[in-house]
Ligand SMILES: Nc1nc2c(ncn2[C@@H]2O[C@H](COP(=O)(O)OP(=O)(O)OP(=O)(O)O)[C@@H](O)[C@H]2O)c(=O)[nH]1
């Protein structure tokens with residue numbers, strides 16, 4: 001291995017919906033984490049491994065920690081997400097705090113910055129403002145830059161100025177990678193070159209089903225659902241993987257919404273999820289989805305534990 005090899009764990013920390021998972025996928029050039037316009041899409045810690053291309057004289061590896069968006073919890077699921085995010089921030093070598101270029105900083109951003117000041121004031125961090133493509137109001141952007149510069153005083157910010165990016169336009173990502181490389185500590189190659197994540201194919205599969213539920217539902221339904229894998233059979237047939245899963249909801253009326261008129265909604269979710277899963281597995285998939293009511297599963301520690309390990 002190169003003598004000057006650098007590596008480190010970098011936590012993606014920020015409010016829900018600012019584009020943490022999108023950033024991870026774009027840098028890795030593959031879909032490791034699901035993305036949706038609904039808040040609280042990510043519910044687990046997902047590692048994404050980026051290897052610097054040695055052809056340009058950089059030798060190193062970043063292990064990104066994609067984390068649930070930080071918000072004040074209202075149930076046990078929220079509490080679990082919060083703990084995952086805070087633990088991820090504490091264990092990282094560098095924290096990337098992400099917010100948006102186009103919207104004013106809110107109470108959520110201030111709450112996170114206060115938490116950082118109390119819990120990891122010495123930890124190196126970078127401020128990233130995503131969605132630059134939406135920041136047509138340059139006054140707003142300038143105000144945001146000044147706000148975050150000031151807000152991060154007292155923290156160990158590696159660059160005083162926020163780094164502006166647009167994941168959607170693939171803008172500023174190479175610059176961000178260069179800045180990270182500059183500050184990565186010397187360290188080992190933690191993961192082999194061809195392992196992009198610590199997550200299993202089963203986990204990614206349940207996430208791809210959940211992504212289609214998020215995309216195809218509105219209001220309280222997206223947050224009330226979870227996916228429980230029942231069967232993942234790749235052995236019985238060489239040409240086909242059979243996957244059976246439950247989509248959990250909390251009430252009968254949510255079940256009705258998810259199934260839709262004449263089963264149209266669940267069929268759409270199934271066929272769109274199957275396309276994504278086939279891309280992931282590079283194989284034909286038979287996908288059988290059923291909707292099951294599990295009352296207050298978000299408040300039920302046992303159910304949450306079961307779900308957490310169901311697709312490991
Ligand atoms: N216009 C625009 N939209 C973006 C950009 N980056 C991400 N998005 C969109 O923002 C939404 C949220 O993206 P996610 O990556 O799921 O956000 P997140 O921070 O991981 O959200 P949580 O998992 O809920 O914490 C999605 O609809 C993305 O397509 C960007 O640079 N510009």
Ligand SMILES: [Mg+2]
Pocket residue numbers: 020021022033034035041042067068069
């Ligand atoms: Mg996410």
